[in-house]
Amino acid sequence: MSDIALSKNGMMFVTPDGEGFSGMWAGEQKKYGEKKDVSVEVCGHSDSGTTYERIRLEKLPFVHRAVGITMDSKGRNFGVLQADPRTSLFEVPSISASTFSQHFQNLLEEADETDNIHDVTLQAGNHTFPAHKYILSMRSDFFRKLFVTDHRGDEEELDKEDSEQEKLISSLQVLGLRDRSALEVYRSLSPSTKEDNNKAKNKGSKAGKKAKGGKGDKAAANEGGANPVKSLQAVAKKLGLGSLSARLDGVKYENGKISVMQKKSSSKPKFYQKKCSYLCDVTLKSEDGKEFPCHKSVLCARLEYFSSMLGSSWMEATSCSALEMPTSSEILQVILEYIYTDESPTIKECQNVEFVCNVLVVADQLLITRLKEMCEVVITENLTLKNAAELLEFATMYNAEQLKLSCLQFISLNMAALLESKALDVLSDEVLVELSAAYRRLIPAMQKRIITPYPDAPDLSLYEEEDLDSAFGTKPDTELDHMQSPPPAVVSPFLGKSAKANSTESLQELLTSDSEGSCMGAGSPRDMQSPVFDTRTEEERLSLRG
Structure with a gap:
């Protein structure tokens, strides 16, 4: 026994295996349950000389993980403290790494002047760069003010000096994503482009200021040309890219080489659906009639579903009416929340397992793998003895592999309790076969349990x-x-x-x-x-x- 509780007429105890038992002194029940002419020895002395008493034991139902027990003096009320059924669960779902920045990098690299996604074109000299107003506005104060005051058409052309061509490319890379280094873009430029930029900078530089070491600085400038890091930092400040300017403080340009002296981390880029609403160019409509103004560039960058629909010659790409989505407004709000921010606080804080399961179904249909994994994590955290069997059937139906493994292990660890409550009756035959195989893998002794008759049994x-x-x-x-x-x-x-x-x-x-x-x-x-x-x-x- 690991714990025991006594009353006037009985006792209760739990075993180290987690089972609970209640017992009544056999002498108390003798006059009610036994015949008069039959005598039962309820107490006596054993061969070793110790005194014993007979106790009528009964197993407590639905008690399989007991660690403590208590009862009142009359034995009418009792309480059992049981361990959490998820204590030994180690098959816990995990969330894959974020691909948020990679999605917008692909959007910028695949942008073309003939596509249906970009809505603004930037020109630097003889080069044009298809871009997206909403992304530029959210990442740059300069472009936000520009598009607010001069929002005239679906496509605009902004001129930049030819000498700032490479800085514009670098700025676009930082606007769309933060993981791609702008210095890599500068290194990839042709020598002629760099030379043209250096000449332009040398012509526009002031020659009247002198200080200590001025000759050395002038010689270095003549030898290596203008500092590209400082030039890029100046453009970043002009465009309102404070994060890029701060990161460039730890980068130096010496002897024609760019070296990172101190790597500074910046916050993860996020977009917000309700900001820059004047740039919304597509509307999603839920089943219950609620409309959600969105931005085509973000939808196409994040989901292949919208990229195929809005970036091709489908009717939805040119239609002015709202796109009807086969889901409720609550679920669609969660989907858009994830698309814009790469997170889902609503799901993480949700305690309604049924709602999270509905979000998982839509995420599976739209191929949003990471959101599906978030749902699996939340559902696993809310696994109970009551919903484990239903969630296993659900995970099998919608290919939630991580949730399925968690449910299989959870049921295997609590098999006795689930069999006693008949909770496994809802499982289909196919799922029961998988559960049986998982239980045999988890319990090594199952390989030695053979139900006769078996091939090597005696011939009868x-x-x-x-x-x-x-x-x-x-x-x-x-x-x-x-x-x-x-x-x-x-x-x-x-x-x-x-x-x-x-x-x-x-x-x-x-x-x-x-x-x-x-x-x-x-x-x-x-x-x-x-x-x-x-x-x-x-x-x-x-x-x-x-």
Whole structure:
């Protein structure tokens, strides 16, 4: 016993295995449950001299993980403290790494002047760059003010000086994503472009200021040209890219080489659906009629579903009406929240398992893998003995592999409680087969549990009931004599033959076999007649069969 509680008329205790039992003193129930002429010893002394009392034990139902127990003095009320059924669960879903920045990098690299997604074109010299107003406005104060005051058409062209071509490319990379280094873009520029930029900077530089070491600085400038890091930092400040300007403080340009002296981290980029609403160019409509103004560039960058629909020649790409989505407004709000921010606080804080399951279904339909993983994590945190079986069936239906593994392990760890409550009755046959296989993998001893009859079981065909009846029916008197005084040395030839055939049976197989299952359909081992008392030879039995 790991814990015990006593009352006036009984006791309760829990075992180290987590099971609970209640007991009543046998003497208290004697006058109600026993006959007067029958005496039962309820107390006495054992052979070792210690005193004992008889207790009538009953197992407490639905108690399988008990760690403590208590009860009142009269024994009418009790409480059992049980361990969390998820204590030993280690198959916990995980969330994959974010691909938020990669999505917008692909959007910028795949942008083309002929596509239906971009809505603004930036020109630097002879180069044009298709871009997206909403992304530029959210990442740059310069473009936000520009588009607010000058929002004239679907496509605008902004001129930049040719000398700032490489800085514009770098700025666009930072606007769309933060993981791509702007310095990599500068290194990839052709030498002629860099030389043109250096000449332009040298022409526009002021020559009247002198200080200590001015000659050395001038020589360095003539040798290596203008500092590209400082030039990029100046453009970043002009465009309102404060994060880029701060990161460039830890970058130096020396002897024609760019080196990162101190790597500064910046906050993860996020977009917000309700900001820059004047730039919304697509509307989503839920089943209940609620409309959500959105931005085509963000939808196409984040989901292949919208990229195929809005970026191609489909009717939805040119239609002015709202796009109807086959889901409720609550679920659509969660989907858009994830698309714009790459997070889902609504799901993380939700305690409604049914709602999270509905979001998982829509995420599976739209191929939003990371949001689906978030839902799996939340559902696993809310696994209980009541919903485990239903969630296993749900995970199997919608290919939620991580949730499925968690449910399989959870059920295997709490198999006794779930079988007692009949919670597994809702599972289909296919899921039950998978659950059985998972349980065998989790419990190594299951490999030694063999239900008879099995291929290596003893051959009991010689002991069939019809043969025994025909053998015993010819000489009943002789059989009765043998039954009253069986000869000690008489052994049936059938038993001898069977013993030889089964001499290779190991003790372990005999111990693990089911005695009742070995009776070949008999209700009990006692119901099968023993062939020991048949003294006929094998020739006589063969003649009787003929």
